[in-house]
Amino acid sequence: MCQELVMSYERGQEIIQHLNTKLPPHYGISIQPSPLVMDGTEEDIRAFYLDYFSQSYDFLDWPFPSISEESLTHLIQLFLDAQQVSPNLSSLRQIKYTLAINLERFNKSHFIENPTPLLTSHYSSLMQITQFEENIKKMAKKLCFEPTMENTGTAIFKSSKVSSNYKQS
Numbered sequence: 112m113c114q115e116l117v118m119s120y121e122r123g124q125e126i127i128q129h130l131n132t133k134l135p136p137h138y139g140i141s142i143q144p145s146p147l148v149m150d151g152t153e154e155d156i157r158a159f160y161l162d163y164f165s166q167s168y169d170f171l172d173w174p175f176p177s178i179s180e181e182s183l184t185h186l187i188q189l190f191l192d193a194q195q196v197s198p199n200l201s202s203l204r205q206i207k208y209t210l211a212i213n214l215e216r217f218n219k220s221h222f223i224e225n226p227t228p229l230l231t232s233h234y235s236s237l238m239q240i241t242q243f244e245e246n247i248k249k250m251a252k253k254l255c256f257e258p259t260m261e262n263t264g265t266a267i268f269k270s271s272k273v274s275s276n277y278k279q280s
Contacts, residue, residue, distance in 0.1 A: 134159070153216065153223045160212045165205065175211045182253040183207055189246050214254070 118126075124144060131141045138159040140151030149156055164174050173180040187206055191198065198206065 138162075153221055156221070157209075157212050157216060157223075160216075161205070161208055164208050164212070170200075170204065175215065178211050178214060179253060180207065182250055183210060186210075186247070186250040186254065189243065189250060193240055193243055 127142050127144050134140050134142070138151065139155040140149055140159055142149055149159075151159075168174045184203075184207060187203070187210060
């Protein structure tokens with residue numbers, strides 16, 4: 112990591128030590144230097160990434176080049192339209208970032224233990240809407256994901272091809 116950032120190993124250690132004094136109280140996570148990994152619950156790690164990307168990028172910038180923002184927006188819009196919800200632009204940005212982070216983390220085999228099934232109660236009714244399932248499959252295909260219902264009853268996207276733009280395991 113230090114070579115990529117053009118800094119000394121000692122400076123890298125200082126930064127990690129400093130981050131480890133700031134991150135735990137706010138996110139319950141810490142950074143281990145060797146190998147470079149983030150420790151904490153998956154929910155806390157995703158919350159950190161959401162805050163990081165939301166605060167580090169301009170409103171119109173898209174920090175996930177491996178995920179089509181247009182396709183992701185269309186996928187989200189299908190769910191919002193089906194639920195008759197119209198979020199403002201700021202809320203839509205948060206939804207897009209959250210889903211992009213979830214897709215990236217899922218692709219790296221980082222799963223939330225005992226997830227709260229957000230769509231379980233709505234999944235069956237959504238699938239009854241004319242063309243909804245076909246539209247979801249089309250959008251998911253553009254994102255290289257296959258929408259499935261796993262045995263937990265939670266709607267999950269199964270990754271077939273998405274690479275991460277940020278380095279963290």
